[in-house]
Amino acid sequence: MPEAASPWVEKIxxxxxxxxxxxRHPDRPALVFRQFDVRRTYAEFDRDVDQAARALLGLGIGKGxxxxVWATNWPQWV
Structure with missing residues (x-):
């Protein structure tokens, strides 16, 4: 049985x-979908994630x- 995670890890x-x-690495590639010619840097991906989070909050979906999402592997779903 795996050991419990360290307390600091559980808070991250x-x-x-x-x-x-x-x-730390805003311009490095975070996502690459060659078949769709899509690349996102960590800065772009972070911005997109924040936008998606705000949309979920706007729908009333909150912490906890x-x-x-059950979908195919498309960049739009990441």
Missing amino acids: TIGDTLRATAR EHVA
Whole structure:
């Protein structure tokens, strides 16, 4: 059975990790979809994630609620 995560790890979210990476490496590629000729840097991806988060909040979806997307692997869904 895996050991419990360290307390500091449990407080870090995926969003926190993305923001930190975007600050450190804003111009590095974060997403590459060659078949669609789409590339997003960490700064662009962070901006897109913030926009999606604001849209979810606007729909009344808040912290602690679950959201799922069942879709094909398209850049629009990331």
